[in-house]
Amino acid sequence: MTKQKTTKRGSIEAVGEDLASLDIAREKRRRLRALYPEVFGDGKIDFEQLRRVLGDQVESGVERFGLNWPGKAECMRILQQPSVATLKPVREESVNFDGTGNLFIEGENLEVLKLLQKSYFEMVKVIYIDPPYNTGREFVYPDKYASGLSRYLAYTRQIDAEGHRFATNTDTIGRYHSNWLSMMYPRLYLARNLLREDGVIFISIDDNEVHRLRSVMDDIFGEENFLAQIAWQGMDTVKNDAKHFSTNCEFVLCYSKNKDLCRIKGQKRTQHHDRVYKNPDNDPRGPYLLTPLHAKSGKASTRYKYTFSNGVTWEPPTGTYPRFSQETLKELDGDDRIYFGEKPGSVPQRKTFLKDVGSYTKLTTFWSYQFAGSTRQSNSELSHILGPGAFQNPKPVKLIKLILDSVSEQNDIILDSFAGSGTTAHAVLALNKEDGGNRKFIMVQLPEDIEESSEAYKAGYKTVADIGKDRIRRAAAKIKEESDDHLSLTSGAGIDLGFKVFALAPSNFRVWDGNLDETGNLEDQLLAHIDHIRAASTPEDILYELLLKAGFPLTAPIKKTALAGKEVFSVEDGEMLLCLEKELNQEVIDAMAKAAPRRVVCLDEGFKGNDQLKTNAAQTFKSREEDGIVFTTV
Numbered sequence: 001m002t003k004q005k006t007t008k009r010g011s012i013e014a015v016g017e018d019l020a021s022l023d024i025a026r027e028k029r030r031r032l033r034a035l036y037p038e039v040f041g042d043g044k045i046d047f048e049q050l051r052r053v054l055g056d057q058v059e060s061g062v063e064r065f066g067l068n069w070p071g072k073a074e075c076m077r078i079l080q081q082p083s084v085a086t087l088k089p090v091r092e093e094s095v096n097f098d099g100t101g102n103l104f105i106e107g108e109n110l111e112v113l114k115l116l117q118k119s120y121f122e123m124v125k126v127i128y129i130d131p132p133y134n135t136g137r138e139f140v141y142p143d144k145y146a147s148g149l150s151r152y153l154a155y156t157r158q159i160d161a162e163g164h165r166f167a168t169n170t171d172t173i174g175r176y177h178s179n180w181l182s183m184m185y186p187r188l189y190l191a192r193n194l195l196r197e198d199g200v201i202f203i204s205i206d207d208n209e210v211h212r213l214r215s216v217m218d219d220i221f222g223e224e225n226f227l228a229q230i231a232w233q234g235m236d237t238v239k240n241d242a243k244h245f246s247t248n249c250e251f252v253l254c255y256s257k258n259k260d261l262c263r264i265k266g267q268k269r270t271q272h273h274d275r276v277y278k279n280p281d282n283d284p285r286g287p288y289l290l291t292p293l294h295a296k297s298g299k300a301s302t303r304y305k306y307t308f309s310n311g312v313t314w315e316p317p318t319g320t321y322p323r324f325s326q327e328t329l330k331e332l333d334g335d336d337r338i339y340f341g342e343k344p345g346s347v348p349q350r351k352t353f354l355k356d357v358g359s360y361t362k363l364t365t366f367w368s369y370q371f372a373g374s375t376r377q378s379n380s381e382l383s384h385i386l387g388p389g390a391f392q393n394p395k396p397v398k399l400i401k402l403i404l405d406s407v408s409e410q411n412d413i414i415l416d417s418f419a420g421s422g423t424t425a426h427a428v429l430a431l432n433k434e435d436g437g438n439r440k441f442i443m444v445q446l447p448e449d450i451e452e453s454s455e456a457y458k459a460g461y462k463t464v465a466d467i468g469k470d471r472i473r474r475a476a477a478k479i480k481e482e483s484d485d486h487l488s489l490t491s492g493a494g495i496d497l498g499f500k501v502f503a504l505a506p507s508n509f510r511v512w513d514g515n516l517d518e519t520g521n522l523e524d525q526l527l528a529h530i531d532h533i534r535a536a537s538t539p540e541d542i543l544y545e546l547l548l549k550a551g552f553p554l555t556a557p558i559k560k561t562a563l564a565g566k567e568v569f570s571v572e573d574g575e576m577l578l579c580l581e582k583e584l585n586q587e588v589i590d591a592m593a594k595a596a597p598r599r600v601v602c603l604d605e606g607f608k609g610n611d612q613l614k615t616n617a618a619q620t621f622k623s624r625e626e627d628g629i630v631f632t633t634v
């Protein structure tokens, strides 16, 4: 899952050389400046100048077209707030931690998406999410934005549990739709940043919010990037006790990041599709499909009469128009690709040969339960893996496999930030098994508590994240067992069936809290900052935090080496060297500079107040600045 070195360097530069999480507003300003340098003066944006540059397409009236709700402005503020968290490696829950390219991140997805912004900026090909539908029954995570992480810690009982529980967003608590929109907006906004330019996002949703979700998506992705609203027939029965209609469809909204760059391959061609290709005149090129030469729409001025080489004359029937130009008809005729029928007077049609059709055919926007699976099937699918009742209404693997297969190529990264029972990860593994691909997944799931009375709790699961991880382990084991090939758990040799687990946690570096309330103790905070690394943090915890903040993927290859007798971590073949020793010396500084990495990181504590050593180190690396080495202490 590592990026090309050149791209990686580009991305580090793009996000600035500091070790903070991505500053989204700064990044947007940087892009604006690259496009319109003339509107920046003294580091500030001249709005009047921008208005002039953009011409008359600027909306300046008081009344504007667009989606608005109480809380929208706050969403923008919140998503720009940098995260003060980290992702802590959890080796004991992972499978093949050091060799896999797959990730399972346990945590609150707004915070996690913020943390992934630098390392996965424009790296994800497909996002599939299945968020809460806002039916009034499922929970909506209580975003009290200013204290995102502390709320999460309270919720997960990592700090005082003052009843920071989930709340269901019912229509009696007011701001029903606004709450949901405020939950979705920042997450979709951040998710879009992670999509590649040719990337595509699919979102499951039902009647409750589909129209509002489309408006939000138009807002964030642009209505020109709308691709489809797929109706999925998830219910395979009729509910006769329904009051008015028995709803049997929900939707999958599909948007591209850039419609001109994305490619929807469609669905794999099957024998079922091939059955419609026939060969009535025993054409040596094999079976073909017939298409009329006329179309229902067109312009009257485009009508013409055409005489083929065998003397048959054709013109579009009244009220229709030619489907092809005269030149195309001439080419088709010359290439013997017109079928004139068995009887004289038959209408000529174009032949499309099966041998010329690729291995994929177009998808339609209605997916039946036979085609994409049903909720009933997925419930039974999951109970076979985890036992009955482990998770209510997961999506069918078949549905997500179809989605992934329609756009992803073999080495793409797939993200699901509302992972639930981990169906998307399961679908990635199953698709890789089917076509020998090496797609990688990133799952994000809140450790949502499981009801003690539930079957899942009785089976030993405490949170939904536990269910997701176990499902992936079991699905992987099954794939391995069923496979004829020799599958290795090692990435690169066979299918990568492992995954690395990370958990959202407070930064390993104590963050200065400038918002001390009246109970906060300034003296305590000052003392705590003398040793600003948390006592419980391991070198590996610190290593991964620095990796993320320097913009490397969490699966970047890391080698532990020794330089001048000190332990040094080398990331991506020496792109970055980290020495987290608490006692540094000149020899290790010289050895790291000699290795000519892009970046060197040491702990401030490593200089142990040895100002001379620190000054020398700064000078050593300053003299190497022209070689592009950046030296940082943390």
Ligand SMILES: C[S@@+](CC[C@H](N)C(=O)[O-])C[C@H]1O[C@@H](n2cnc3c(N)ncnc32)[C@H](O)[C@@H]1O
Binding pocket: 107, 108, 109, 110, 130, 131, 132, 141, 391, 393, 394, 395, 396, 417, 418, 419, 420, 421, 422, 423, 424, 444, 445, 446, 448, 464
């Ligand atoms: C509808 S379920 C997804 C089901 C999944 N597609 C499957 O097939 O199993 C939505 C999941 O999103 C999770 N979730 C809700 N809010 C979240 C948040 N803020 N961060 C992370 N996960 C969240 C819920 O815990 C729930 O498990």
